[in-house]
Every structure is written in structure tokens, then in C-alpha cells.
Amino acid sequence: MPAPRFLQLSDVAEVLNISANQVYALVRRGDIPAVKIGGRGQWRVESSELEKYIERLYTETKQFIDSHPFGEEAETTEEAQL
Numbered sequence: 001m002p003a004p005r006f007l008q009l010s011d012v013a014e015v016l017n018i019s020a021n022q023v024y025a026l027v028r029r030g031d032i033p034a035v036k037i038g039g040r041g042q043w044r045v046e047s048s049e050l051e052k053y054i055e056r057l058y059t060e061t062k063q064f065i066d067s068h069p070f071g072e073e074a075e076t077t078e079e080a081q082l
Contacts, residue, residue, distance in 0.1 A: 006035075006044040015050065026053075 009027065013020045024043070027034040033049045036042065 003047055006037075006046055007050065009034075009043050009045070012045050012050055016054075 007015075009023045010020050012032070013023045016023065023032070023045075026032045027043055027045070032045055032053045034043045034045045037044050
């Protein structure tokens with residue numbers, strides 16, 4: 001059985017291991033693209049958009065790590081503080 005194309009916010013929360021409220025905030029900010037479906041306006045996130053979001057997080061994290069090295073320089077600074 002293929003994976004569902006659209007996920008409920010609770011499903012996204014489970015995948016990311018965060019609360020549904022945090023997912024809602026990410027959707028409302030536009031960090032995770034989503035659609036409102038039906039008369040009750042229930043939010044749905046396309047599986048492919050969730051994967052793109054996760055890939056962006058990996059890229060952003062790598063850029064952060066590259067620009068904020070944690071190695072000998074950080075250890076030297078920590079030793080100097082002792």
C-alpha cells in the first residue's frame with residue numbers, strides 16, 4: 001500500500017517528533033507548505049513538501065555548523081575560560 005499523499009498535522013508532528021501546535025505554527029508561518037481542505041478547513045501537508053522541509057533543515061543545519069565550527073578552536077576557548 002503506497003504512503004498517503006497528504007498528512008494531517010498530527011501525522012507531521014509524529015514524523016518530526018514535535019507537538020501538533022508546533023506544526024500548526026510552522027504551517028501558519030509558511031515554513032511548511034500546506035493546504036486547507038473541506039468546509040471545516042482542515043490543514044493537510046503533502047508528503048513531498050514535508051520531505052523538502054526536512055531537506056531544507058539539513059541544509060540550514062550544515063550551513064550553521066560550517067559557519068560555527070565546534071572543534072579545537074571551541075576547546076581552546078573553553079580551556080581559556082577555566
